[in-house]
Amino acid sequence: MTWTDLRQRVRDRSVLVFAIVVPLALMTVFNFVFADLEQPTPGPVTVAAAAPEGDPLAAVLVDTLRGLEESAAVPVTVETAEAEAVPEAVESGEVDLGLVVPEGFGAAVRAGEPVSVEAIEGEDAGIGGQVVMAVVHASLERFAAGTVAATAGAQAGLSPGELAAVAEEAATGGPQHTLVAGEAADEQLGPSASMVAGQAGLFLLFTVSFGVLGLVAERKQGTMARLRSMPMNPALIVLAKAMVSLVLGIVATTVLLTAGSLLFGVDFGSPVAVAAVIVAAVVATTSLMLVVARVARSEEQAGIASSILALVLGISGGAFFPVSGPGLLGQLMDLNPVAAFTRGLGITAGGGGVADLGAPLLVLAGFAVVMVLVARLVPDREETV
Amino acid sequence: MAETASAPARAPEGATEPVLRVEGLVRRYGDLTAVGDVSFTIAPGETYGLLGPNGAGKTTTISMVAGLLPADAGTVTLAGEPMGPRHPAARRHLGLVPQELAIYPDLTARENLRYFGRLQRLRGDQLRRRVDEVLELIGLADRANDATKEFSGGMKRRLNIGIGLLHQPLLLVLDEPTVGVDPQSRHAILESVAALSGEGMSVLYTTHYMEEAERLCDRVGIIDGGTLQAEGTRDELVRLTGGVDHVRVSGEGDLTTTAAALRELPAVQQVDADRQGLSLTVRDAPTAIAAIVTTATGAGMTLRDVEVSRPDLESVFLHLTGRALRD
Ligand SMILES: Nc1ncnc2c1ncn2[C@@H]1O[C@H](COP(=O)(O)OP(=O)(O)O)[C@@H](O)[C@H]1O
Numbered sequence: 001m002t003w004t005d006l007r008q009r010v011r012d013r014s015v016l017v018f019a020i021v022v023p024l025a026l027m028t029v030f031n032f033v034f035a036d037l038e039q040p041t042p043g044p045v046t047v048a049a050a051a052p053e054g055d056p057l058a059a060v061l062v063d064t065l066r067g068l069e070e071s072a073a074v075p076v077t078v079e080t081a082e083a084e085a086v087p088e089a090v091e092s093g094e095v096d097l098g099l100v101v102p103e104g105f106g107a108a109v110r111a112g113e114p115v116s117v118e119a120i121e122g123e124d125a126g127i128g129g130q131v132v133m134a135v136v137h138a139s140l141e142r143f144a145a146g147t148v149a150a151t152a153g154a155q156a157g158l159s160p161g162e163l164a165a166v167a168e169e170a171a172t173g174g175p176q177h178t179l180v181a182g183e184a185a186d187e188q189l190g191p192s193a194s195m196v197a198g199q200a201g202l203f204l205l206f207t208v209s210f211g212v213l214g215l216v217a218e219r220k221q222g223t224m225a226r227l228r229s230m231p232m233n234p235a236l237i238v239l240a241k242a243m244v245s246l247v248l249g250i251v252a253t254t255v256l257l258t259a260g261s262l263l264f265g266v267d268f269g270s271p272v273a274v275a276a277v278i279v280a281a282v283v284a285t286t287s288l289m290l291v292v293a294r295v296a297r298s299e300e301q302a303g304i305a306s307s308i309l310a311l312v313l314g315i316s317g318g319a320f321f322p323v324s325g326p327g328l329l330g331q332l333m334d335l336n337p338v339a340a341f342t343r344g345l346g347i348t349a350g351g352g353g354v355a356d357l358g359a360p361l362l363v364l365a366g367f368a369v370v371m372v373l374v375a376r377l378v379p380d381r382e383e384t385v
Numbered sequence: 386m387a388e389t390a391s392a393p394a395r396a397p398e399g400a401t402e403p404v405l406r407v408e409g410l411v412r413r414y415g416d417l418t419a420v421g422d423v424s425f426t427i428a429p430g431e432t433y434g435l436l437g438p439n440g441a442g443k444t445t446t447i448s449m450v451a452g453l454l455p456a457d458a459g460t461v462t463l464a465g466e467p468m469g470p471r472h473p474a475a476r477r478h479l480g481l482v483p484q485e486l487a488i489y490p491d492l493t494a495r496e497n498l499r500y501f502g503r504l505q506r507l508r509g510d511q512l513r514r515r516v517d518e519v520l521e522l523i524g525l526a527d528r529a530n531d532a533t534k535e536f537s538g539g540m541k542r543r544l545n546i547g548i549g550l551l552h553q554p555l556l557l558v559l560d561e562p563t564v565g566v567d568p569q570s571r572h573a574i575l576e577s578v579a580a581l582s583g584e585g586m587s588v589l590y591t592t593h594y595m596e597e598a599e600r601l602c603d604r605v606g607i608i609d610g611g612t613l614q615a616e617g618t619r620d621e622l623v624r625l626t627g628g629v630d631h632v633r634v635s636g637e638g639d640l641t642t643t644a645a646a647l648r649e650l651p652a653v654q655q656v657d658a659d660r661q662g663l664s665l666t667v668r669d670a671p672t673a674i675a676a677i678v679t680t681a682t683g684a685g686m687t688l689r690d691v692e693v694s695r696p697d698l699e700s701v702f703l704h705l706t707g708r709a710l711r712d
């Protein structure tokens with residue numbers, strides 16, 4: 001039964017279009033459109049810094065910037081200059097950024113008084129300039145927070161790790177929103193990866209609908225009555241359709257993730273762990289379509305309902321752009337199978353194995369169980385000849 | 386097994402047992418009783434017709450017989466086994482031909498047959514042989530490998546029936562198979578049902594065409610408002626109306642005298658005269674007609690036309706319900 005159904009679906013072609021061609025095309029388009037935004041490559045930055053003599057705190061600030069020279073994020077060259085010469089150096093384009101730490105800076109900070117560091121940004125400072133500015137801001141905040149006083153003016157700058165984090169954050173345009181406030185960095189996907197995962201998750205909903213919604217088509221075609229008159233348990237009819245969904249979903253998602261990672265250079269990690277995420281997501285989405293198949297009165301209704309569900313879950317699951325919600329809403333959104341799918345892939349991409357997938361697998365399995373129960377609660381449609 | 390594969394399905398030993406026994410079937414939809422207490426049996430090899438107008442409860446009855454629809458009360462027994470939504474096993478004895486086409490448009494005729502054949506638990510050589518036999522029987526052998534969406538309406542109908550025959554069921558159930566069918570296909574369908582019945586298959590056939598019921602069915606149940614109004618062979622049913630024929634004698638002459646003379650004939654029960662001629666109520670008109678013509682001419686009447694009408698199931702339905710079969 002499943003086999004014959006699969007043959008019909010494949011002969012029908014539309015499943016191929018929806019399950020593989022369209023999502024791959026969308027991935028390509030998105031990757032092209034967002035390429036610049038997604039992979040900012042900061043250019044080299046030259047900074048002219050003027051610090052008052054004998055002010056240890058001012059020296060720390062400048063040293064912090066020098067620390068950036070070693071960090072891989074931005075190639076920074078820091079030159080020491082006289083305060084008066086800084087604006088001219090920037091204007092002439094000799095340096096990209098000028099920084100003037102005023103006299104009495106250290107004393108003012110210690111006394112908790114407001115003090116401003118003058119920063120002059122050149123026209124071509126670019127993203128690299130923003131990175132440097134972000135580091136300066138972070139350092140100033142650190143000073144103001146009183147850390148300096150506690151450590152008695154010793155090495156109070158940002159540690160190399162903190163430095164890298166701040167730089168990374170600035171380079172990627174602000175804090176990375178992830179679907180789930182990741183406890184660890186290994187729950188995050190890069191922009192390309194989350195686009196591939198999100199699109200795969202969104203279209204998974206379309207793909208599995210081809211199998212299970214076949215139940216609605218059978219009712220319309222009149223073949224449901226005939227199937228029900230066969231010497232077998234009617235539950236097998238539903239099971240066969242669910243199998244079609246599972247096969248289509250697993251094949252399509254595997255193809256999408258593989259093609260996506262080859263085309264856009266993404267690595268989702270351990271194939272076994274990825275397979276576990278795929279299977280769990282396919283089961284969860286199939287069970288959702290079972291509910292649609294039970295409730296829908298016509299093929300049109302089923303089609304519309306499944307498309308709406310796919311788009312709502314896909315969008316709120318981050319298929320097009322990162323989405324997160326506060327509080328309860330955020331927690332609800334975590335139960336979204338597309339979000340759980342992306343989150344699972346985030347874990348595998350971060351090097352996680354099956355054992356690390358607890359939360360997303362639990363969400364997907366729980367979702368499947370609830371949906372199957374809901375489907376059973378909806379009274380079965382009666383068939384007449 | 387001495388029987389060949391193409392031999393028709395036979396009832397089990399002790400063939401006096403009915404193939405189908407329907408007892409006290411009831412089905413309600415809210416306040417509406419679609420089927421109220423319907424009982425009948427079908428013997429091996431018998432063709433049983435359910436004749437009734439639209440909305441009479443035919444499809445509802447047949448859906449319960451086929452085990453699709455749960456009954457509110459009553460039982461269906463097929464080949465001695467209980468039948469119903471919870472009893473899938475007994476369905477192997479049943480071949481269903483739904484009124485609407487129940488075939489897959491994207492599959493070929495052969496693929497459709499193979500698919501449903503497998504679901505009917507036919508396998509391997511047996512499946513291949515039966516598919517070929519049925520393709521031959523329904524005249525689609527040369528189009529077997531074409532997608533059915535390219536078929537004409539008549540070809541689809543034939544395939545629809547063929548699928549119901551694949552596993553040589555004891556009972557073939559057809560729900561108004563000729564509705565919306567062109568006359569030629571209709572003829573072909575009626576022929577094939579008659580042929581199957583001739584081979585010993587039991588058939589349950591619903592229709593609102595009294596000619597079909599008269600032509601095909603050994604026994605007919607007249608159904609209206611969800612209940613069986615009467616049941617029996619055509620002749621038994623006709624007898625319910627009093628079993629009288631009508632003879633219309635048109636012509637000129639002394640109609641009053643002629644009427645009086647005709648009233649003397651033993652077969653003639655009643656004679657009414659009008660301006661154009663006489664209307665007679667007669668027992669067994671074919672036998673009495675010669676005497677009627679002789680008597681009328683003997684009485685000086687010049688005959689223009691003599692018309693005999695015998696009661697049919699239409700008049701039985703009218704007699705039972707006071708309404709015509711097709712409103
Ligand atoms: N699913 C249903 N819900 C409500 N009423 C129904 C349903 N199916 C049939 N009926 C009603 O039951 C009666 C019998 O219908 P049906 O068995 O289809 O008649 P027939 O096949 O003889 O035309 C009709 O009055 C019909 O309107």
Ligand SMILES: [Mg+2]
Pocket residue numbers: 443444445560561
């Ligand atoms: Mg009907």
